[in-house]
Amino acid sequence: xxxxxxxxxYLIKTRGQQVTLSCSPISGHRSVSWYQQTPGQGLQFLFxxxxxxxxxxxxxxxxxxxxxxxxxxxxxxxxxxELGDSALYLCASSLRDVASGANVLTFGAGSRLTxx
Amino acid sequence: xxxxxxxxxxxxxxxxxxVSMNCTSSSIFNTWLWYKQDPGEGPVLLIALYKAGELTSNxxxxxxxxxxxxxxxxxxxxxxPSDVGIYFCAGQNxxxxxxxxxxxxxxxxxxxP
Numbered sequence: 001x002x003x004x005x006x007x008x009x010y011l012i013k014t015r016g017q018q019v020t021l022s023c024s025p026i027s028g029h030r031s032v033s034w035y036q037q038t039p040g041q042g043l044q045f046l047f048x049x050x051x052x053x054x055x056x057x058x059x060x061x062x063x064x065x066x067x068x069x070x071x072x073x074x075x076x077x078x079x080x081x082e083l084g085d086s087a088l089y090l091c092a093s094s095l096r097d098v099a100s101g102a103n104v105l106t107f108g109a110g111s112r113l114t115x116x
Numbered sequence: 117x118x119x120x121x122x123x124x125x126x127x128x129x130x131x132x133x134x135v136s137m138n139c140t141s142s143s144i145f146n147t148w149l150w151y152k153q154d155p156g157e158g159p160v161l162l163i164a165l166y167k168a169g170e171l172t173s174n175x176x177x178x179x180x181x182x183x184x185x186x187x188x189x190x191x192x193x194x195x196x197p198s199d200v201g202i203y204f205c206a207g208q209n210x211x212x213x214x215x216x217x218x219x220x221x222x223x224x225x226x227x228x229p
Binding site for chain 2: 004033035042043044045048055056058090092103104105106107108109110
């Protein structure tokens with residue numbers, strides 16, 4: 001069974017640009033969560049999507065957005081990039097909505113974004 | 117918001133030694149999880165704990181869910197070079213619209229052969 005696939009794995013952008021990252025969950029998983037990982041802040045929750053609806057959102061500015069498609073694939077977008085947005089962006093999928101109970105999240109390898 | 121204090125931040129040990137790391141929180145969690153992250157990869161789940169007081173093993177790894185639901189520890193016995201990596205604890209509460217993981221800052225483990 002294929003794992004969580006994230007593309008692209010690496011990308012470099014400049015300040016002010018925008019970026020879109022993609023996540024394909026494990027087949028049959030309907031929940032996709034996004035996390036930002038930086039050396040200073042560690043792993044921080046961005047948002048979770050289940051059945052194409054955003055179910056939960058972390059404390060990030062509105063420049064960070066996402067969506068989920070009918071096949072459960074998800075994208076996240078960051079507009080007007082800032083230097084501090086440089087990070088590893090991790091996607092995790094699970095079978096059920098994470099709020100519904102104990103639920104194992106499986107992470108992808110991440111997309112490493114560098115903002116110059 | 118909820119925060120987890122994970123210690124130690126880093127450990128340098130000799131192959132064959134046992135390792136212990138822990139996480140504490142000021143508030144309770146329904147679930148505690150332990151992940152390991154290798155360079156260039158995402159976190160991989162090692163052990164999930166669902167009940168206060170629960171003690172669970174996975175090979176050389178043993179983890180416990182504290183009785184107060186505010187802490188957890190992970191032990192690795194007889195460490196080997198492939199144990200090198202960053203270990204994260206994570207707490208989870210679910211219900212309502214919540215359910216996201218709250219992560220500790222990680223324990224970086226180095227093993228000298």
